[in-house]
Amino acid sequence: MNDFLLILPEVLLVLTLAFMVIGEIAYTGEQVRLISVSALIGLTGALIQVLISYRMGTVLAFGHALTIDAFSLFFKLIFITLAIFTIFSTLQTSEISPGRRPEYIALIVAATLAMCFVASASDMILGFLSLLFLNTASYLLSAYGRRATLSTEAAVKYLSFGAVGAVLLLYSLAILFVHTQTLNIYEMHQALVRSPLPASTMLIAFMFSFLAISFYIGVFPMYFLVPDVLEGAPTPVSALLAMGTRTAGFAFSIRYLISIFTVLGPGKDQWQIASVPDWTTIVSAISGITMLVGALLAYRQRSAKRLVSYLVVVESGFSLMGLVVLDGGGIAAILYNFVVELLAFVGIYYVLSVFNDKFQADEFDSLKGLLKKSVAETICFVLFLFCIVGSPPLPGFIGKFALIGTAVRHDRLILAGMGVMAMILSTIAVARLAYYLVGDFRVSTAQVVNFSRPHKYFLTALVIPLFLVGIFADWIFGWAGKSVSFIFW
């Protein structure tokens, strides 16, 4: 019973999901309102429960299969907040017809549940199954759009590469299991410290693991899938996939890679590679390539949604930069960046869905002069975009500084240089898009479109916290730092 209390947020999500499924079957009249409101209530309850869970400290549940620590709680807060935002933006868009919303919202809650388990999993089978659960929910969500061809194509690609990723992860786990005779991540770590694997076997295990992980976090070589999926999925789902699935992938990667492939370093919150080969050099190269390729391809795009998808790829490259330095500062920088990304990407995809609904605008030419038609949305969109690419004075800049700074601190100057180059290219790409939005508003004869009050509240709820994340950056860094300090290894 105690174990169930430890995972009360997940229990609440399961209950919410069950209630939604039963409600959908039992009531045919007002299911739309019932489902969305009950989902929002359930998610808010889970969010409050996560905050309460901070009082429990670091504990292991269900025979060490789940770890409830500050690290997992941080990610749970991100996932549940993201789900609330996604449901809210779904209610504002016409991309998902009201009749189809109940199943769709149920899938969002299911995906959130899977993400929460991914963040806590310390048993590899549980971690693997949670990732598969998340994949399944994500396939279904990405195929949910009205733009059937693109959505279906995205889902099929996602499914095929997801299967490849799952198999690769399974192979690497099999290699590690054969040697360590355990599937618990901490016991695996102890076994590997006592009796390390031969370098070549370790390299193979690492490569399989990383190829699988690269699918979830959207970095080279699996990055090419990301824009197709994010473009094809309904726009609110794109936010969930861009922030949720990818962030869950990072939560899993950080715990898994550091536990299995590193040992404790000389200082507090420092690690060093467990054995040759130096996998951080490989990940460094992948981080640099992902950032630069993503930024270059973003610059080449003529569709706003696709450009944003490439910015997601760039962000993944940046986050990897914080991982390769193997210290608490790097991981805290990743976590700070996730908070910024949560608000900015949700905002970006939300405004994109508004533009798509009201003006059928996505290609650059169709975005011309939108400033005149939709002032607040355009300004917020431009702010979110410049925040993501790290333009000062927006909080994204503080996040980029922290990530690039960690690379410099660890003498990875080439990687830091690639990060700076990626920042330049993505800023130029975003400036081009922003120019289309505001540049030709003088020729636009269209009238201002009035939006509903909830819509305005939602945008405010994204913009104000975004600025607060910059103003109170110290507090957020402190929170991120504590999330790393109290991580159970």
Place this chain on the structure above:
Amino acid sequence: MRNHLISLILFIPLLGILGQTLVNRQRGRWIALFASLTASLASIGLVLLLSSSGSEGEISEAFQWIGSYAITYDMSVDGLNAILVLLIAILFPVLIASEWNQKLGVQGMHSLFLALQTSLFGIVCAQDLFLQFFFWGLSALPFYFLVGIWGGENREKAAFSSIVSSTLGNALIFSAGIIIYYSVDPHTFSLRELAKMHLIEKQISVLGYGMSVSSVAAVLMSLGLSLRAPVWPLHGWFTDVARESPLSVFVALSAGVMPVALYVFARTFYLLFPETLAHSASWIVMIGGLNLIIGGICAVSQKDLRRLMAFICISELGLTLMGIGSLSSAGVVGSIYHHLMLGLALAGFGLFTNVISERIGHTEFEENSNVNSLGGIVEQAPVISVVAAIVVASLLGFPGFGGFVGHTLMMIGSYSFSPVTVMLTVVALLLAAYYLFSMYRRIFLGKSDSNSSQFQDLTLREKLYMSPLVGALLLFGLYPKPLIDLIRPTVLKMLIGIK
């Protein structure tokens, strides 16, 4: 001395932007002007307060911002940046007033000017490298939109080259900042702390070669700044912007950002890299000399007021660089003083060009079969002719006008460095006399034609916004003592690092 006035000056323009969004166009522009003027009056009050506080005074405000990275909100005004604070205070209300009748998105344009006022004020007052870069980055985007939205036919290209250049420049400065931050222990961005840490002794490994942090950061920073201040040969984007941007925007760039970039260069080099500066002073003077002469030669062949102004900027920037690189108190005091006078004179030049452009639809002043030329407007428009004459006299450094003190001090300072620099300055001034008098003769004194007879003199609004510029040029030209007294002690303190 602690004072919250600095934060007030920083945030009032931002409140103005917010206020503008809540009201209609008519009230919006009044709110913009009110916000800008209030910040300006507070800035002037701040400088007066500083001036009365003693010879080596400083007014500051500081608290920790991001403690985990030792980033502080440390803002201060001393003898060095007080000059720039004055320039910004005079410039932005004038620019907002000059675009009073803008038909297209006037609130947007004024909001961007207010954002620029905040960012430039933040740059000059910040005593923390991170904070300084924070405001520096904020100053880049408004230009992209100002040029891209309100620019001429090829505005897209000009806006694009402006953003590419400033993004590259920002990246280089950002890299310099990070290298400096991680090279010192404990890590800090505080300019005061960094000044004591002898960056020349810190080493950084670049591709296996050990190099001094001071040299690497100095190169990155000067390249980054050169991409925002139009230093030859990185000035290509600047002439594009000169051709396409609205003149008020070009004034903000040339009279606002350029002096601020020169100030950042002087401050960081004297404070953080004194040894590198001492070694590279001859290079700085040489680059300054090249810009001075090349800018002058290019200006001679210009037939368009916009392009002429762009090359005057390059030439004057070269002269100021020579003053900074002279390592002498006269040269540095002269160059800092010249930041203000150059800014005001360029603003005057840009704004009378704007008036001409609004009246006749172009800015070309040589007889050309394709456009209606302009000549001999002194009789129809005596006020604008006088304004232009004062601006030209100041740019040429005539005694009694703003430019005289700066030019003279920089020549005295440069002479101690090398007599060749004085010869270069004299040549440049002769060139300037040629191209400025040619322009003035053609437009104001030349033969009147049909265009000229209908030329309308300055309106009351135009006279009102021109008067602070002209007044300051005359006042500080005739009575420079208060400002020199303000600058000199800080400069002398700064030069101790070099000695």
